[in-house]
Amino acid sequence: MNTIIITGAGGSLGTAVTKTFLDEGYNVIATVSNDSAKNNIPPHPRLDVRAVNLTNEAETTAFVKSVIEKYHKIDAALLLVGTFAMGSMEATSGDDLKKMYALNFETAYYAARPLFKHMKDSGKGRIVFVGSRPALNPADGKSMVAYALSKSLLFNLADYMNEETKGTNVVTTVVVPSIIDTPVNRKVIPGADPSRWVKPQQIADIMKFICSDTADVLRETVLKVYDNS
DSSP states (O other), X not given: OOEEEEEXXXXXXXXXXXXXXXXXXXXXEEEESSGGGGGXXXXXXXXXXXXXXXXXXXXXXXXXXXXXHHHSOOOEEEEOOOOOOOBOTTTOOHHHHHHHIIIIIIHHHHHXXXXXXXXXXXXXEEEEEEOOHHHHOHHHHTTBHHHHHHHHHXXXXXXXXXXXXXXXXXXXEEEEESSBXXXXXXXXXXXXXXXXXXXXXXXXXXXXXXXXXXXXGOOSOEEEEOOOO
């Protein structure tokens, strides 16, 4: 039975991804931001929900260590935590940059760092980051500078990690969705046609494939999951 860590499990994407991997028979260790958020995730005999402040490196490292001690081997990690903000360069302060950096990059880095070592030691593993189209497309990123910059770092980090594990079966992948069909996005983008947006379940199915034996031959991958716009 494979074991997977899913951060940001309480969000719209995280909920779909968590259910998908439970249905696949995984042991799932899911993180949420606080204890009260645990109640938002339906209980399951193979689900272990933890409240972790992933912007705190010491707390995140301790969490990963405790999970490894309990489950011995972590096969995959889906690092979904992140947030979004609009703002041109003129409107983006240093504090805005720091907030996006902490939530979109540090949360991924602090979890990936100890997991990366664990997977290298065990000889196999999958780490998945969630990128963004504005981080790849300047035409989109110019109106959300802090968000795009923070997400762009994940592509560099994945490259560094894959270079370090070249020739092994430890692979880091970046899934890059365009607008995801969530209640929040429907609220903040009124008048749009959400039927054209990427569904959380579609992303969950792609992540399931990434973590499957079929995808063992994938290396250094950026998967663009774009809508029809």
